[in-house]
Amino acid sequence: MAENQRPAVRIVRDRSIRIKVIDDCGLACTFCHNEGTPVTADNRDRTALPFVAGPGRTGRVSIYGATNGAGFLAARMAPDRAFRRAVRAVAKAFDADEVHLTGGEPTLHPEVSGLVAALTGMGLGVGMTSNGERGRQVMPDCSAAGLDRVNVSVFGTTAEELRAVQHPGRFGSAALAGAKVRAATQTVRAAVSHGVKASVNVVVPGPAHVDRAVNLVEAYGQFADVRMLTSIQDGAESLAAISEVLARVGAEPVLRTFTAGTSDERTLYRALGGRAVHVKRLLPVRLPDTCASCRFDNGADCQEGYYGIRLYLTEQGEYTVGVCIQRMDLCVPVAELPDSGIVEEVRAFKEAEVRRLARRYGPG
Numbered sequence: 001m002a003e004n005q006r007p008a009v010r011i012v013r014d015r016s017i018r019i020k021v022i023d024d025c026g027l028a029c030t031f032c033h034n035e036g037t038p039v040t041a042d043n044r045d046r047t048a049l050p051f052v053a054g055p056g057r058t059g060r061v062s063i064y065g066a067t068n069g070a071g072f073l074a075a076r077m078a079p080d081r082a083f084r085r086a087v088r089a090v091a092k093a094f095d096a097d098e099v100h101l102t103g104g105e106p107t108l109h110p111e112v113s114g115l116v117a118a119l120t121g122m123g124l125g126v127g128m129t130s131n132g133e134r135g136r137q138v139m140p141d142c143s144a145a146g147l148d149r150v151n152v153s154v155f156g157t158t159a160e161e162l163r164a165v166q167h168p169g170r171f172g173s174a175a176l177a178g179a180k181v182r183a184a185t186q187t188v189r190a191a192v193s194h195g196v197k198a199s200v201n202v203v204v205p206g207p208a209h210v211d212r213a214v215n216l217v218e219a220y221g222q223f224a225d226v227r228m229l230t231s232i233q234d235g236a237e238s239l240a241a242i243s244e245v246l247a248r249v250g251a252e253p254v255l256r257t258f259t260a261g262t263s264d265e266r267t268l269y270r271a272l273g274g275r276a277v278h279v280k281r282l283l284p285v286r287l288p289d290t291c292a293s294c295r296f297d298n299g300a301d302c303q304e305g306y307y308g309i310r311l312y313l314t315e316q317g318e319y320t321v322g323v324c325i326q327r328m329d330l331c332v333p334v335a336e337l338p339d340s341g342i343v344e345e346v347r348a349f350k351e352a353e354v355r356r357l358a359r360r361y362g363p364g
Contacts, residue, residue, distance in 0.1 A: 006253070007254050007267060008254070008256070010255060010256070011354065011361065012257060012260065014259050015095060016097075016098045016099065017094060017099050017309045017310070017311055018035070018099070018102050018308060019087065019099050019100065019101055019102065020037065020104070021109055022077070022109045023040040023041070023073070023074045023104040024076075024103070024104050024108050026105060027060075027133075027155075028061070029155065030061065030166065031234070032062065032063065033064055033232070033325050034062035034065070035102055035310060035322075036065075036068055036070060036324075037065075037072070037074040037312065038051035038052065038053065038054075038062050038065045039054055039062055039065075040073045040075070040315070042056025042058055044073060052065075055167050058170075059170035060167070064325055064326050064328075067326070068327060068328045069328050069329030070328035071329065072316070073315045074313065074314070075315045075317070076109065076313070077115065077313045079111055079114040082319070083313075084118055087099065087118075087122065089334055089337070090311055090321060090334060091122075093337055093338075093343045094309050094347065096124075097125060099125070099126055099127070100127045101115065101116075101129070102310075106128050107128075107134040112138055113145045114145070116142050117145035120145060120146030125148050126146060127149045127150065128147060129151045129201070130150055130151070131152070131153045132186065132188070133180070135152065136186040147196050149196060149197035149199070150197070150198055150199075151198075151200075151227065154181075154200045155184075155202075155203070156181055156212055156215075157215045157216060157219050158178075158181065159171075159178040159181060160174070161215070162177045163177050164209070164212065165205070165209070188220065198224045199226070199278070200224050200225065201229055202228050203228075203230075204230070204241045205237070206237040206238060206240075206241050207237065207240070209241060210245055213228060213242075214248050214249060217245065221271065221273065226277050226278070228280070230280065232282060232303040232304055235303070239281070246269060246271075249275070249277065250272040251270065251277050252269060254267075254268045254270055258357050260356075262285060262305075262306060262308045263284070263285040263305030263307050264282070266278050282305055283305060284302070284305055285305040287345055287346065288345070288349060289341075290323060294324075294327060303326065304325060304326060307324075309346065310322040310323075310325075318334075319333070319334040321333075321334060323346070
């Protein structure tokens with residue numbers, strides 16, 4: 001990578017919310033934050049708190065679960081009146097015009113295309129993050145319902161590469177791991193063939209994963225964008241490993257995008273062969289009031305920063321909004337949002353960040 005080459009800069013205002021539509025997942029990634037909530041399947045029968053952060057019997061983890069004060073288990077959402085009412089209220093409150101379906105694994109949701117249809121019916125753009133478990137099966141209906149894009153988390157090109165980032169007891173069978181690898185590839189191809197924009201997400205925890213990431217860039221870069229993500233718990237090691245991957249694939253920076261009002265910053269690179277490679281980094285962005293007194297705001301422990309608004313459904317049937325996966329105790333029921341102060345804080349913060357970034361980098 002040419003270190004002296006400066007990419008163009010674009011500034012976009014955050015107008016999205018993340019919706020955790022299901023907690024179920026067929027993988028057991030060692031770096032999973034599970035959107036901040038405990039693994040429901042491992043905790044549903046518990047009679048006393050705290051929840052198990054993992055790995056439980058499923059092998060899955062929620063890396064912040066032992067310290068983030070989560071007080072509920074996430075339930076599966078349904079495309080019903082309560083869902084539409086909650087999403088509409090949150091989107092209006094935070095001036096959002098797009099939503100991003102997360103989990104767990106959204107393609108395991110039996111009504112995932114119905115959720116997409118309900119959201120597009122409200123005039124919202126819809127994206128999804130998926131590991132591709134059932135993407136090939138659901139992509140035609142999701143496309144017809146208006147799904148705009150899917151970010152497919154791919155963990156390897158071989159069974160061995162996938163198993164390297166999974167709980168040791170989950171994928172003893174190489175055949176099962178290989179099937180998961182093929183499913184991810186099939187999801188990307190199904191999305192492209194049905195007109196859904198697709199990108200491949202690759203988490204790079206550290207130096208041991210450089211070869212795996214290079215293989216993924218070379219394998220998928222011919223027909224889909226590849227996005228390398230830092231492992232938020234591995235910090236500097238993850239960033240160093242990503243830099244090595246960029247050097248190995250001959251990447252040159254083209255465009256740096258800031259999502260004003262969140263910690264999300266990403267740079268588009270062009271690699272050898274014209275491949276598009278994106279690198280997503282997390283900036284030390286904080287909400288001015290909510291984060292000021294946080295025990296993690298000490299320069300070392302806050303790993304995600306303020307990333308944006310998340311919507312959950314508790315097993316008690318209450319829709320609730322979260323502002324931080326490391327501080328799930330800050331979640332606020334949707335019904336209490338108007339009196340919480342968080343709406344005014346977040347909206348003002350977004351506007352302030354647009355102005356700050358424009359002063360530093362230009363209007364975008």
